[in-house]
Amino acid sequence: MTKKTVRAAHERTSGKDTVVAVEVERGNGVRRAAYRKGRPRGMGQLSLLATLFAGSLLMLVPLAWVALSSLKQPAEILRLPVQWLPDNFFNFDNYVQLFADHNFGRYMTNSFIVTGIGIGTSLVIALLAAYAFAYHNFRFKEPLFLLVLSLFMVPQEALVIPMYLMVSGAGLNNTYLGLAFPDLFTVLGLYLLRQFMEGIPYSYVEAARIDGAGEFRILTRIITPMVAPAIVVFVIIKFMFTWNTFLWPMLVAQEESMYTVTVGLVNFAGGEFNQWNLINAATIVSMLPLIVLFVTLQRYLVKGVAMSGMK
Amino acid sequence: MAQRTSSSDNGLDRHYQLLQHELPRRGLIIATLSIGRRERKPRRSNGRPFVFLAPALFFVVVLFIIPLGYNLLISFFDWSIVGGRDFIGIENYVSVFTSERFLNAAGNTLVFTALVVPAGIFFSLLVALGFNALTIKRGSGLVRAFYFAPVVASLTAVAFVWLWIFNPVYGLANGVLEALGLPGQEWLTSESQSIPSLAIMYVWARLGFNVIILLAGLNAIDRTYYEAARLDGAGPLRLLWSITLPLLNRQLVLVASVEVMNALKLFELPFVATKGGPVGSSRSIVMEIYELAFRLDRWGESAVYVMAMFVFLVLATGTIRKVFTKDISE
Numbered sequence: 001m002t003k004k005t006v007r008a009a010h011e012r013t014s015g016k017d018t019v020v021a022v023e024v025e026r027g028n029g030v031r032r033a034a035y036r037k038g039r040p041r042g043m044g045q046l047s048l049l050a051t052l053f054a055g056s057l058l059m060l061v062p063l064a065w066v067a068l069s070s071l072k073q074p075a076e077i078l079r080l081p082v083q084w085l086p087d088n089f090f091n092f093d094n095y096v097q098l099f100a101d102h103n104f105g106r107y108m109t110n111s112f113i114v115t116g117i118g119i120g121t122s123l124v125i126a127l128l129a130a131y132a133f134a135y136h137n138f139r140f141k142e143p144l145f146l147l148v149l150s151l152f153m154v155p156q157e158a159l160v161i162p163m164y165l166m167v168s169g170a171g172l173n174n175t176y177l178g179l180a181f182p183d184l185f186t187v188l189g190l191y192l193l194r195q196f197m198e199g200i201p202y203s204y205v206e207a208a209r210i211d212g213a214g215e216f217r218i219l220t221r222i223i224t225p226m227v228a229p230a231i232v233v234f235v236i237i238k239f240m241f242t243w244n245t246f247l248w249p250m251l252v253a254q255e256e257s258m259y260t261v262t263v264g265l266v267n268f269a270g271g272e273f274n275q276w277n278l279i280n281a282a283t284i285v286s287m288l289p290l291i292v293l294f295v296t297l298q299r300y301l302v303k304g305v306a307m308s309g310m311k
Numbered sequence: 312m313a314q315r316t317s318s319s320d321n322g323l324d325r326h327y328q329l330l331q332h333e334l335p336r337r338g339l340i341i342a343t344l345s346i347g348r349r350e351r352k353p354r355r356s357n358g359r360p361f362v363f364l365a366p367a368l369f370f371v372v373v374l375f376i377i378p379l380g381y382n383l384l385i386s387f388f389d390w391s392i393v394g395g396r397d398f399i400g401i402e403n404y405v406s407v408f409t410s411e412r413f414l415n416a417a418g419n420t421l422v423f424t425a426l427v428v429p430a431g432i433f434f435s436l437l438v439a440l441g442f443n444a445l446t447i448k449r450g451s452g453l454v455r456a457f458y459f460a461p462v463v464a465s466l467t468a469v470a471f472v473w474l475w476i477f478n479p480v481y482g483l484a485n486g487v488l489e490a491l492g493l494p495g496q497e498w499l500t501s502e503s504q505s506i507p508s509l510a511i512m513y514v515w516a517r518l519g520f521n522v523i524i525l526l527a528g529l530n531a532i533d534r535t536y537y538e539a540a541r542l543d544g545a546g547p548l549r550l551l552w553s554i555t556l557p558l559l560n561r562q563l564v565l566v567a568s569v570e571v572m573n574a575l576k577l578f579e580l581p582f583v584a585t586k587g588g589p590v591g592s593s594r595s596i597v598m599e600i601y602e603l604a605f606r607l608d609r610w611g612e613s614a615v616y617v618m619a620m621f622v623f624l625v626l627a628t629g630t631i632r633k634v635f636t637k638d639i640s641e
Contacts, residue, residue: 045447049454052441056457062515063460065483066472082486129367136360148367151375153628157576157597158617161604162381163374185370215359244465246579247597251605262467266583269471276475283471290463298456305462305520306527 070094070281077277094281104285106257107264112289113176114249114260115242118183119235126189126234127227131219133190134197135205145194152187157247164251178252179260183242189234192307196230197223236297237304240290261286386614393608407615415591416599417619419506423595424574424627426510427517431570432563434514435521440555442522443529459519466516470583473512474499477584499585505593509580517573521566528562529555560637567635568628575623596620 069077071086071094098104132138133145163182172178200223208218224231249260259267265286269279284291294301386404389397407413438458445451461469476483477498485495498508536554545553556563578597581587587594596616604613 045445048441048445049447049451052438052445052451053454055438055441056454059461059515059518060457061483062472062476063464065476069475078481080481081489082481082483125366125370128363132360132363136363138360148371151371153572153624154375154379155572155576155620155624157578157600158620158624159375159378159382161385161600161610161613161617162378164604165381165385165610166373166378182374185367185374190367215363219363240463244467246465246467247601262465265467265471269583276478276481279471280475283468287464287468294456294460294463298459301463302459302523305523 066280066283069276070284072277074275074277077280094277095285097278098282098285102268103256103259104261104264104268104282107259107261108285108289110176110179110253110258111243111261114179114183115239117176117180118186118242119238121180121184122186122189122238123231123234125185126193127219127224127231129190130193130197131215131223133194134200135202135223148187149191152191156182156245160247160251163248167252173252174255174258176258179249179258180242181252182248183238183245186238186241189238192230192234193227196227200226232297233300233304233307236293236300239293240301243290382614382617385610386618388611390610390614391608392610399611403611403615404618407612407619412599413616413619416594416596416616417623419593420575420577420595421623423506423510423513423577424571426507427513427574428567428570430510431514431517431521432566435518435525435566436563438518438522439525439529440551442526455522458522461516462519464516466579467583469512469516470580473508473515474584477508499593500589502589502592505581505585505589509577509584509593512580512584513574513577517570521570524566525559525562528559532558557637560635564632564635567631571627571631572624575620575627596623 068084068086071089071091073087073091073093076083076087133141159182167173167178167181170178172181204222204226205218208222213221244262245260246262246266250263250266253259253263256267265282268282387398387400389395389399389402442451442455464472475481479485479495479497479500482498484498488495497504499505532555536558537550540550540554576597577595578601581593581595582598582601585593587598596619600613600616600620603609603616
């Protein structure tokens with residue numbers, strides 16, 4: 001449909017100016033369509049796609065190899081020369097073993113709880129602060145925002161020493177709160193939500209204020225639903241980052257029952273050395289929620305990465 | 312065009328524009344409603360915003376300011392959990408910076424960074440340019456998804472994935488090499504190959520991330536620039552060098568600094584895949600931070616490693632921004 005519009009514009013004027021005007025009106029899709037028009041879809045395009053496809057298979061091979069290996073029997077996996085496919089594609093013994101004989105169910109639960117705490121608190125805190133930054137004026141607002149943004153640069157790994165002393169001093173080792181501690185607040189959330197709120201016209205807030213709505217009510221009833229897309233993106237990205245953390249939970253979870261899935265994976269592999277069928281299955285298990293997320297909500301995930309850039 | 316040049320210089324407004332694109336697509340008519348309203352300034356504060364800000368400020372202090380100060384403090388002490396805590400001035404700094412252990416870990420980390428940052432940028436730029444030039448829509452989404460897939464894996468999982476692939480006997484890497492008639496390699500089990508092997512793992516894991524950022528930048532480049540240049544007789548290489556790369560400068564600098572930041576905090580990959588070996592050839596700075604504090608109870612020295620890491624970080628990202636950022640607003 002868009003293409004037709006552009007072609008029509010082209011034919012009418014056959015000049016660049018009109019096309020530019022259409023671009024401004026319709027945004028990216030049309031801009032690309034207009035660019036495309038003059039270029040034939042020849043062999044060049046097909047070989048480009050083929051090259052990209054070949055490269056993407058190269059990217060996929062390591063994951064596929066681990067997934068296939070996780071379906072093999074212990075003897076099968078050590079067969080030489082290296083064999084690609086498992087004898088039986090429906091051999092889920094390794095996975096069953098992880099949950100039946102080992103504690104992976106518990107690790108998964110722990111990871112979900114810790115991730116949930118991190119997402120919940122950081123989202124609420126970010127919403128509140130973003131609202132203040134977007135709809136209020138106060139002294140040192142922009143310098144303060146810049147200061148907070150600059151904390152983007154501080155890697156968590158660089159703070160584990162003092163943070164561990166603080167958390168263990170407060171007696172929070174082996175607790176969910178302790179595990180989620182560094183994730184209770186994320187600069188990224190504040191940044192994303194503020195940017196998004198700036199795009200919402202101030203008149204909404206103004207009208208609500210005139211109608212006598214309290215600030216908190218405006219935030220929860222008017223603003224929050226409107227920034228839902230940003231919230232979705234943030235929750236997904238935050239889920240990915242928190243789920244994948246390793247160093248911090250390894251320090252704080254000293255009891256096996258409190259291990260998150262990354263810590264459980266490393267610990268398990270250390271104990272089961274050379275049981276590669278099990279280690280491969282455990283690797284896949286540790287990635288499972290993210291694989292599901294990737295397959296179902298990839299659009300948001302990609303958007304979040306493009307927007308976060310950092311981290 | 313005008314939009315781009317008038318944007319603020321904090322390097323982050325690209326994301327803002329993406330967000331604005333998302334709004335109309337979600338069925339919100341905000342964009343149209345906002346015309347003419349954006350000039351209105353929020354009313355002066357009456358003190359209430361601080362109620363909203365308080366939780367965030369609390370955590371900024373607790374999660375960043377206090378730990379930063381605390382770390383600096385620890386670095387001047389002979390600090391141990393079992394023993395005592397004695398103020399020893401800069402003694403930790405002297406002993407750390409002259410130690411073989413530090414020089415080895417810093418060297419390994421810097422070599423790793425020097426390998427993965429250029430390689431990561433090169434490959435992700437290649438892939439992003441490929442997708443940008445691709446006009447076939449069908450199937451390209453799936454292909455792009457394949458590139459992105461490793462991004463969701465934790466570095467812990469990545470380490471296990473490649474530990475198995477690099478297994479000298481049963482691994483896929485040597486299987487492929489032998490099938491091609493080439494000699495198998497020792498990969499992670501060799502002193503000279505451990506860091507390059509880790510670099511391969513890392514570039515693979517991060518590629519999709521960088522491709523997305525670069526692709527977003529490429530998509531935002533106005534096509535009319537190319538039309539104009541082509542009319543002037545510019546060839547494809549000339550277009551790449553004179554239009555694409557300069558207009559992609561912001562994203563390239565962003566990717567470079569994020570990559571440096573992430574590479575300098577290398578931990579999971581060697582911790583899982585090599586345990587720092589063989590013979591310490593892949594010990595990284597963060598690994599030493601962990602070892603010194605949590606295994607050897609030498610917290611003061613560990614804190615000095617943290618300070619060193621900060622210095623590297625600030626120097627590296629600062630240099631990248633200074634040297635490579637080109638202002639192209641015309």
